[in-house]
Amino acid sequence: MKIKMILPALTEAKSPYWRPIKYSLFPPLGLATLAAWCSPDDEVCLQDEHVETLDLSDNPDLVIIQVYITNAFRAYKIAAHYRAKGSYVCLGGLHVSSLPDEAKPFADSLFIGPGEDTFPRFLNDYRSGNPKPIYVNNTRNIESIPPIRRDLIKRNLYLVPNSIVVSRGCPHHCDFCYKDAFFEGGKSFYTQRVDAALAEIDRLPGRHLYFLDDHLLGNQKFAAALFAGMEGMDRVFQGASTIDAILRGDLIEKAARAGLRSVFIGFETLSEGNLQQSNKKQNLGKNYQEAIRRLHDLGIMINGSFVFGLDEDRQDVFKRTVDWAVSNGLTTSTFHILTPYPGTRLYKDMEQAGRILHHNWDLYDTRQVVYKTGGLSADELKAGYDWAYKSFYSWKNVAKASVQHDNLHHMIKHFAYAGGWKKFEPLWNFIIKTKGLNQMLPLLESILSKVNNGKGQPIKPFPAIA
Numbered sequence: 264m265k266i267k268m269i270l271p272a273l274t275e276a277k278s279p280y281w282r283p284i285k286y287s288l289f290p291p292l293g294l295a296t297l298a299a300w301c302s303p304d305d306e307v308c309l310q311d312e313h314v315e316t317l318d319l320s321d322n323p324d325l326v327i328i329q330v331y332i333t334n335a336f337r338a339y340k341i342a343a344h345y346r347a348k349g350s351y352v353c354l355g356g357l358h359v360s361s362l363p364d365e366a367k368p369f370a371d372s373l374f375i376g377p378g379e380d381t382f383p384r385f386l387n388d389y390r391s392g393n394p395k396p397i398y399v400n401n402t403r404n405i406e407s408i409p410p411i412r413r414d415l416i417k418r419n420l421y422l423v424p425n426s427i428v429v430s431r432g433c434p435h436h437c438d439f440c441y442k443d444a445f446f447e448g449g450k451s452f453y454t455q456r457v458d459a460a461l462a463e464i465d466r467l468p469g470r471h472l473y474f475l476d477d478h479l480l481g482n483q484k485f486a487a488a489l490f491a492g493m494e495g496m497d498r499v500f501q502g503a504s505t506i507d508a509i510l511r512g513d514l515i516e517k518a519a520r521a522g523l524r525s526v527f528i529g530f531e532t533l534s535e536g537n538l539q540q541s542n543k544k545q546n547l548g549k550n551y552q553e554a555i556r557r558l559h560d561l562g563i564m565i566n567g568s569f570v571f572g573l574d575e576d577r578q579d580v581f582k583r584t585v586d587w588a589v590s591n592g593l594t595t596s597t598f599h600i601l602t603p604y605p606g607t608r609l610y611k612d613m614e615q616a617g618r619i620l621h622h623n624w625d626l627y628d629t630r631q632v633v634y635k636t637g638g639l640s641a642d643e644l645k646a647g648y649d650w651a652y653k654s655f656y657s658w659k660n661v662a663k664a665s666v667q668h669d670n671l672h673h674m675i676k677h678f679a680y681a682g683g684w685k686k687f688e689p690l691w692n693f694i695i696k697t698k699g700l701n702q703m704l705p706l707l708e709s710i711l712s713k714v715n716n717g718k719g720q721p722i723k724p725f726p727a728i729a
């Protein structure tokens with residue numbers, strides 16, 4: 264059987280002239296994970312429109328399309344194209360799980376929720392000639408899933424081909440997060456077996472790994488065993504955590520010993536009122552500075568994530584946030600305009616209050632204002648958001664944030680990483696066009712090398728505080 268798996272892209276990501284590096288970071292792991300259930304006799308082709316031009320001239324028996332909010336309209340067009348050619352088309356992913364009624368007319372079958380249980384059930388039914396229109400996930404278990412079909416991934420098209428996911432979901436429930444809709448009706452956080460995760464790591468070449476888990480430190484027992492198993496594997500890795508997990512116990516020291524060199528943290532807002540409003544309990548009353556000091560003492564760079572447009576935000580929020588991020592030595596920052604994704608509590612609240620402006624999902628990219636704002640006008644919010652990016656990544660602020668570290672090696676790493684990330688977009692564009700991204704990996708690995716304390720010794724682990 265001929266099976267085509269597609270990750271469609273929004274317009275900007277597939278421009279022939281300019282492709283921002285952010286779209287060429289990670290391969291489509293979700294589809295490659297599902298492909299593992301196909302039979303060895305199946306001819307499987309996986310295409311990611313973010314990094315390649317789709318070949319739409321083929322005639323596959325089965326087409327599987329992954330849909331997220333800003334690629335939804337594109338996904339529906341591709342689905343219609345293949346259905347007109349006689350292919351059997353399945354849609355799944357975050358957006359389909361949030362809005363199945365919207366997606367239904369474009370698909371022969373829909374997958375709701377995580378695909379590790381729906382896809383194999385569908386394949387059995389399809390092969391026996393009895394596929395159903397909707398498959399809803401009812402088993403949350405990834406303990407014995409087959410190895411990801413990494414042979415289907417075109418590694419040379421990605422900066423971070425070694426991305427990996429060892430858990431699903433997150434133990435928290437922030438109001439603006441897509442997660443609860445996707446995992447509705449069952450567990451919303453579960454992990455692989457530690458030995459299976461270590462085996463997957465072992466299969467990956469090179470040193471660098473990027474864990475795409477929502478919260479790598481979310482299950483302390485699992486994470487501690489994973490990091491213990493990774494010690495001695497000579498890996499450097501990046502991943503995401505919450506503030507409270509960094510402050511709790513000595514898990515972060517274990518992560519550093521295993522090779523953690525950079526962590527993504529959702530600070531979201533510096534306002535307690537906004538945290539309350541967003542149900543971001545895990546950040547409430549937490550000492551951000553203490554977590555930052557602890558990470559910096561371990562030589563771990565920080566990518567902070569912030570949301571603008573919560574109701575307590577006023578005109579001063581942009582400068583206050585950027586100044587705070589710079590003076591605390593955050594290496595990179597990701598700013599977002601608050602976006603009410605369908606299926607979230609935030610969306611329901613805004614819809615009830617008549618605050619949703621439109622349903623043009625192309626614009627739900629966290630860079631546009633799609634709701635009636637509270638303490639700021641829409642123009643102020645958009646202008647402030649644009650200003651925040653420009654200001655945080657100005658050479659002046661990159662240099663100022665770099666010198667917040669008390670270690671020369673960390674300062675240099677910070678400067679190289681932040682500068683390389685945002686200041687050389689034309690160079691990245693050239694490398695993407697010449698398909699040389701994968702060759703940048705050794706450079707990334709060297710920037711993520713261990714920080715020494717200036718005397719040739721690795722930095723001492725920070726003592727546990729709980």
Ligand code: SF4
Nearest residue numbers: 433435436437440477
């Ligand atoms: S901590 Fe992050 S992943 Fe978890 S619910 Fe909140 S926003 Fe979502």
